Amino acid sequence: MQRRHFLRLSAWATAGAAIAPLVPYRAMAIRGDRIKPARLAAGDAVGIISPATAAFLREDVEIVLEAVRALGLEPVLGEHLFDRYGYLAGQDRDRAADINRFFADPAIKALIPVQGGWGSSRVLPYLDYDLIRENPKILVGFSDITALLMGITGQTGLVTFHGPNGLSGWRSQEVDMFRRVLFNGEAVTFSNRLAGVDSDRLMQVSNRTQTITAGQARGMLVGGNLSVLSGIVGSPYMPDLTGGILFLEDVGESIYRIDRMMTQLALAGVFDNLAGFIFGQCTRCGPDADYGSLTLEEVVWDHLEPRGIPAWYGAAIGHLEPLLTLPVGLEVEIDATAATIQMTESAVT
Template identity: 60%
Template sequence: MKRRQFLTTTAITAVSFSLIPRKVVSNNFPLIKPPHLQPGDGVGIISPAGATFKEDDLNIVIEAVKALKLVPKVGQYALDRYGYLAGKDRERTSDINQFFADDNIALILPIRGGWGSARLLPYLDYDLIRRNPKIICGFSDITSLLLAIYAKTGLVTFHAPNGFSSWRTAQTESFRQVLFSGEKLTFRNVPDPDDANRLMRVKNRIQTITKGQAKGKLIGGNLTTLASIAGSPYLPDFTSAILFLEDIGEDVYEIDRLLNQLKLAGIFDNLAGFIFGQCSNCSADSDYGSLTLEEVIREYIQPLKIPACLGLMIGHLEIIETIAIGIEVEFDANRGTITMLESAVSKP
């Protein structure tokens, strides 16, 4: 996602990030797991970021929710518009807070990403959220909500489909297994059908940056969004974490800039493992030389000497797996797998 306006490369910015106290990104609340989903549970549909310009897009989301055997409830401001945003900040936040307070809601589902979720972080009622744990999911710009809620409450959140995702069979099955059944899954790249008659795998390949295995809490999301709140009190503690990142539509030099911002903010200092998923439509800019995405990632990550890989199918894809933020996992950089060591939801 193009967000050049959020980033600067001046020496002043570099110095300011280098002076950020490490404790600013850590609140260390006890882990809270939301109750698992059951047929008949209520779903609060929200628009925390970009505006939904077509009412039929909302109708499609409602149909998807009903097909999951859940009951949709549309937020009061879900179809509002304030320029490119889905309404004013406090109104969009109001829908989130009200759904967390609603005993009939078990899942909070954004319609789409875009931009704007980070503007809501100061207005969320984190005490209310901590007292009323529910599943909140999404990806892309929703990363800021997922990380802030986890950081400020300890609630497990989910890098998972937005409402207006494809909801194809594989995506829906992952969603059901993690959020309804509470299963502990292993995530790995599946073979592309185009490779069925080949002697070797050409597509959906893993590139190991540093060999090894690691255990730790899984934290991450969209790189641009995460970098935009670096240095704020809305990021969790990354100590001993397995960090996963993905992005879309950024030139390689911009990925370089974003990774450098995370480095200056100290986010790479004490990681247990590193995963870079997919960077959809990310290409080298000929005006800036010929560094590849792999070269840039290796330059930042290899010196850390932690298990790391590139190419897991996490990102802006047709099939979006449901990945829990905050739970313990085992990461194998050789095989490119993430294994959940605990259920992400609570069951009676």
């Protein structure tokens, strides 16, 4: 498929007009500033962005377009989608400009990234948060997109969504959850599902959960990828997590690195005023030591058990299929014994 055949944005001023000034913003408590985006409907236009790693292969973008159209939506490519600057999808200002343009365009109802990788944190200073606040839309993604979710939710109060990227698997369970949350506006209760491979066992082996501290809690759900989130701690793009429920996941990190990043969060006071905590999946996170290592369980328990807040381990959140579509910035109720996250209301209008 030729690039000229892809749908393009044709409006909203010049490239210069789309670039927000490099002005620091104050980190805000999201509790009193929540804004919900409108729900999706068949035929809605969706902006396809590359806020992080470059879209090196045209075929990957074609796969994303097929997935979006199969959802009943109409994909529109960002002007800089095929840009490249080393491993990044173009210059920081240009990647941010695509996001700003899509939020400004009334025809666009949601933004979906091609993939994660690295680079979303670099665009945060160039986003127009006043524009985003005045034009709320669905933003969904995971992994490196955690930086966008946290930054935009923290700065604007907009509910964003930790869910599939364009190149995710889009299998039936994943699509069903995406539709229930973003099309139907359901208040979903999330829990680990018994994997098909365990359906004929006497016991559950995959997707097991463990209670760290029993109890129930209510608060704003915030979180995402630990590596990315720890990288914005101390910046104005880290939301105030007071009274919040934090979830974390990661992939391909040695256990000592998980410990180091969780220690960073602890030293920064991130765990001090939480109402609850959820640790998801850490895919391919093993020991990397010559003589010995803590286990991943020991690291998580060391940091969270002394807090005495409802917390559990092993939620089906992370770099795995199916990806749940979780609202970031919405109040939820959790049960650390039943290992459930219950939305208290719809995340969309």
